[in-house]
Amino acid sequence: MKTLVVEDTRTALKLTCHYLERMGITPIPAENGNDAVDLFLSERPDMVLLDIILPDIDGFEVARRLRQLEQPGEWTPILFLTSLTSDEDLEKGIAAGGDDYIFKPVSDVVLGAKIRAMQRIIQMRYSLLVLTRKLDTANQELKRLSSLDGLTGIANRRHFDETLEREWRRSMRQGAEFSILLCDVDNFKQYNDSLGHQAGDDCLRQIAQALTGAMDRGGDLVARYGGEEFAVILPETSLSGGEIVAERMRQTIENLQIPHPNAPSGRVTISVGLASGIAMPETDPSKLVKTADRALYNAKNQGRNCVHLLASVENQDD
Numbered sequence: 001m002k003t004l005v006v007e008d009t010r011t012a013l014k015l016t017c018h019y020l021e022r023m024g025i026t027p028i029p030a031e032n033g034n035d036a037v038d039l040f041l042s043e044r045p046d047m048v049l050l051d052i053i054l055p056d057i058d059g060f061e062v063a064r065r066l067r068q069l070e071q072p073g074e075w076t077p078i079l080f081l082t083s084l085t086s087d088e089d090l091e092k093g094i095a096a097g098g099d100d101y102i103f104k105p106v107s108d109v110v111l112g113a114k115i116r117a118m119q120r121i122i123q124m125r126y127s128l129l130v131l132t133r134k135l136d137t138a139n140q141e142l143k144r145l146s147s148l149d150g151l152t153g154i155a156n157r158r159h160f161d162e163t164l165e166r167e168w169r170r171s172m173r174q175g176a177e178f179s180i181l182l183c184d185v186d187n188f189k190q191y192n193d194s195l196g197h198q199a200g201d202d203c204l205r206q207i208a209q210a211l212t213g214a215m216d217r218g219g220d221l222v223a224r225y226g227g228e229e230f231a232v233i234l235p236e237t238s239l240s241g242g243e244i245v246a247e248r249m250r251q252t253i254e255n256l257q258i259p260h261p262n263a264p265s266g267r268v269t270i271s272v273g274l275a276s277g278i279a280m281p282e283t284d285p286s287k288l289v290k291t292a293d294r295a296l297y298n299a300k301n302q303g304r305n306c307v308h309l310l311a312s313v314e315n316q317d318d
Contacts, residue, residue, distance in 0.1 A: 001119070004028045004045040006036040006062065007081065008054050012104075016049060016081075019108055023115065033057035037065050045076065047118055052082040052093065060096040067097040075125065077118040081106055149224040151201055152208035160223035160231050164285050167219075167235045171279035178285075179242030179276040180292040181232035183211065183249060186269045186304040188228040190262035203268060204228060207253055214245070214252045230270075231289070239276035239309060246272040246307040254305065269305035271296060276309070 003020055005027050007013040017027035028043050030036040033054045040048070048066065052059035063078050070076065080093045083104040090101050100114055147159035155163070164180075171178045185191075185207060192200040204224075211222045211230055225231040232249070234242050250272050258268035273296025275288050291310050299308035 001047070002026045002028055002043060002045040003047040003049060003115075004030060004036060004040055004043065006030045006033070006048065006050045006054065006059065008032060008051060012051075012106075016106070016111075019111065020115075023112065025115070031055075033059070033062040036062050037069070040066050040076075041069055046122060047115070048076060048078045050078055050080055050098070052080055052084055052089070060092055063093070063097040073129075077122065079114060079118065149208075152205050152224050154208045154212055155221055155223035157223065157225055160221065160225065160233070163221050163223075163233055164289070167233055168279050168285040171235055172281055174236070176236045176279065177238045177276060178279045178288065179234040179237040179239065179245075179274060180288050181234065181242065181246050181249070182225065182273045182289070182292045182296045183230040183232070183246075183270045184272075184296055184300070185228040186271055186300075187260065187263050191260055191268065194261050203258055206256060206258060207268070207270070210252050210256055211249055214249045220245075231292075237276070239274070242274045242276050243307060243309055246274045246309070250305065250307055265305065271299040271304045272307040273297070273299055274307060274309040 001024075003025050005013060005016050005020070007016060007029075008031050010031070013029050013031065017029055020027040028039055028045055030039050033056050036048075036050070039045075048063075050059045050062060054062070059080060059082070063080075066076065066078065077100070078098045079100045079102055080098045081102050081104060082089070082093075085103055093101055100118070102110060102114055147155060147162075149156040168178065185204070188200065188203075191203060208222070208224060208230065211232070215222060215232075219235055220237075221233040223231050223233075232245070234245060237245070250270055253268065253270045254265075256268065260266060260268045263269065273292045273294065275291035275295055277283070277288055277291075279285070295308045295310045299306050302308060
């Protein structure tokens with residue numbers, strides 16, 4: 001533990017430093033206020049013992065400067081050592097940033113007791129900081145897990161809805177185009193019926209990872225929308241750009257070559273509905289999702305394993 005000792009009387013400075021060394025504390029001596037500020041910045045002591053009457057700037061000003069040098073969340077105990085005993089001086093010292101007041105001549109017993117008390121406070125504060133960091137980490141992990149789908153490990157419906165609202169507002173400010181994809185695994189019920197739910201779960205995991213891998217921009221999002229359906233958010237993406245992504249995803253799943261005994265092609269495929277439009281204040285993003293759902297329905301009716309697109313949300317009826 002390091003303690004900055006600011007005292008302009010050399011004899012008192014030497015005695016105080018000697019006492020600290022006997023306590024196992026490393027003293028950092030300073031004989032004036034400006035040196036004290038410089039040493040505080042370079043040494044970052046754990047505690048400060050500060051005389052008020054100094055040859056350059058007084059201890060009140062030193063305390064104020066030390067507090068200004070502390071980073072947010074930092075705290076260094078400052079104990080004033082002084083012969084000024086009035087209530088006004090004590091109040092002024094606390095207001096300047098001091099934490100305790102020890103009157104001169106300083107008793108070794110009193111000084112030791114005050115230092116030990118501050119050490120306990122420092123230790124308790126450190127323990128609280130460690131606990132707070134652990135809680136923050138746990139809360140961040142809980143938040144992360146609450147946004148993931150338990151089966152596939154990708155974003156869940158809740159995270160999709162939150163991201164859609166946020167990205168839609170951002171796109172409105174920029175007047176940007178916006179695209180949504182809805183992907184549905186073709187004939188998935190028959191897949192489950194013939195191979196079992198465990199195989200179905202494994203299939204969904206593979207598809208989720210493949211769809212995620214088919215994305216090439218950090219701002220895009222793939223989420224499990226529900227059951228065997230997946231949704232994709234493509235901010236700042238036109239209809240033609242969305243069609244490229246949709247076709248790449250469709251081809252990616254087809255290339256997995258997952259056997260499907262009851263599918264016409266003999267393997268697992270997806271159908272994709274694409275909707276695209278310009279984000280506007282008078283248009284709710286849920287309408288774009290509904291438009292993508294209609295496009296997906298059309299893709300299913302066209303024989304599955306294909307992409308169907310609808311030009312713009314504002315041109316579609318509810």
